[in-house]
Amino acid sequence: MAGHPITVDYKGRIAIITLNQPEKLNSLNQEQFYLLGELLREVATHEEVVITLLIGTGRFFSSGADMSDLSRSDIVFHHHSSSLNLTPKNETPINWADICKNAIPSTYTRPMFFNGHLQTIRILLDNPELPIYYKRWMFQQSNKLFEGEFAVDFAIRSLQDSEGQSPPEITTMFTKKEFENIGSLDSKPMLVVLHGMNGGSGEAYLRRSLMPFINGGEEWEACVVNSRGCAGSQLGNGILYNARSTWDLRQVVEWLQQKFPNRPLFALGFSMGANMLVHYLAEEGQKCPIRAAAICSNPWNLEVLSHHLQSSFFMREVYSRGLTASLKKFLNTHEQKIMTNPDVDKNEVARIQYLHEFDRAIQKPMWKYPTETVYYREASSVNPLLSVRIPIFALNSEDDPLSPQMGLPIEEAKANPYVVLVVTSFGGHLGWFQQDGSRWFIQATGQRTNYPQYFPNETF
Structure with missing residues (x-):
């Protein structure tokens, strides 16, 4: 034998x-x-x-x-029994779930990063030099209910000097003349990206994810919608973002449609940005101008996450306190603007130590929620997933400490033919480090570079 x-x-x-x-x-x-x-x-x-x-x-x-x-990670696909059929131009229909399955590579993780905590903490050491650069423009929100300004960074293939302020070193500002002439009639696919909580366009995971799109040739363009006050930008007033903020993204998408009328739009969201993206897609429903979307490490059920972060000394002191330390720096940077809100109690803000205390002191009064728990329920994206009407690929890991397995929308994914939820056994939160130090989720989302062929205008 x-x-x-x-x-x-x-x-x-x-x-x-x-x-x-x-x-x-x-x-x-x-x-x-x-x-x-x-x-x-x-x-x-x-x-x-x-x-x-x-x-x-x-x-x-x-x-x-x-x-x-x-080190081999199991990969489980959750989707409707009759997943959406797409019809590429001049080709036979193909199933959305099959497209995702064919695009997903086998996954491995380093034995030394054998659990979600190590995978997640490893992110702090990931600081690659990548040829991803940006040109920035500060948008003014046109909706008076959410007035304020926010930064949008457009990916460019080489860093050039530009007049004006330069926030992160990888970013320069558009001149007024440059921005006035930014429009184009080309038909390149355009990727709209949302970052995680308190992050921005400079995050390593985000810039890595742009590499297959921007450095793979001239076929794609991309922009990052930075949450207010993030990525070195300043708050224009005291109105912050929250876990279900969709108004700034909506304005950018509408603006892109006007400036680039021939470009098919796609979206990519990470962590809290993924949560926001699902809300936006659900609100737009059948009329959504985004052709398809991919989301990574969405926390989904924020009430479950809050309980999880308070469930043990380790989760409370390492994750909840660690995340809050970053948010407190954000508060210190923008304190003058934030404290103009009369409903925000300065003494309560000073006592913030954990994430639920931040949401109680800031998000609850700012958005008029009776409790932070009500905010979590309203801002969770599990139920909105049922209303999404474009193809969406969602990637999560069972060992993600910031997206607990019990909060994953497995049944909701099975109930919506537009959704494919992929769950790996390893990966942590935005980790998925492999044997050679590369990130597996980049391969999974980078496969979307060939998606435009599946989404001609008449697909939906």
């Missing part, structure tokens, strides 16, 4: 079980350990056998467990 990883031979009253993978030093993965047990049970049925030998081919008997197998 040459070629089999484990074989058994009977010679009279002796059974010989041979480990036959010398190139792997006869290490065994989970399936092979099970096979070994099956063979031992088979030998036990042979009453004539009195001696069982377990041997290995090659220079080692066995090096033990195959650690590479321990």
Whole structure:
């Protein structure tokens, strides 16, 4: 039985079980350990056998467990039994779930980053030098209910000097003349990106995700909608963003349609930005101008997340306090504007230590919620997912400490034919680090570079 990883031979009253993978030093993965047990049970049925030998081919008997197998992540697809059929131009219809399955690569993670906490903390050390640069324009919100300004960064392929303020070093400002002439009649697909909580266009995970689109050629354009006061921008007034803010994104999408009428629009959201994006897609419904969207590490159920962050000393002191430390820096930077809101209590703000305390002191009064729990329920994107009417690909990990498995919208994904929810067993929050240090989710979302072929105007 040459070629089999484990074989058994009977010679009279002796059974010989041979480990036959010398190139792997006869290490065994989970399936092979099970096979070994099956063979031992088979030998036990042979009453004539009195001696069982377990041997290995090659220079080692066995090096033990195959650690590479321990790094393999399971991938589970959750979708409607009759997933949406798309019709590429001049081609036969293809199922949305099949498109996603064909695009997803097999996933591995480093054994040393074997759980979601290590994967998530590893992000703090990820600071690559990437040729992703931006030109920025400050937009003024036209909706008087949410007046204020916010920064939109347009990805460019080389950094050029520009007049005016330069927030992060990878970003320069458009001159007024440059921005007035930004419009185009080209038909390049355009990617609209939303970052995670208190992040911005300079985040490593976001810039990595843009690499396949921007540095893969001239086929795509992209812009990042920065939340108010983020990415080195200043608050124009005391109106912040929250977990379901859609008004700034909506204005940008409408503006893009006017300036680039021939460009098909796609969207990519991360973490809290993914939560906002789902709300926007649900609010737009059938008339949504976005052709398709991908979202990564959406926290989905914010009430579940809040309970999870308070469930243990570790979660409370490492994650809740850690996230809040960043938000407190944000508050200190924009304190003068934020404190113009008469409903925000300065003394309560000074006592903030944990994330739920931030939401109680800031988001609750700013948006007139009776409690922070009501805010969490209103801002969660589980139920809105049912109202999305464009193809959406969602990626989460079971071991994500900031998107608990119990909060994932598995049944909602199965109820909406436009949705494919992909859940991996490893990955953490926006981690998915692989053996070579690369990020697997970049491969998964980067495959969307060939999506325009599936979304001609008549698709929907």
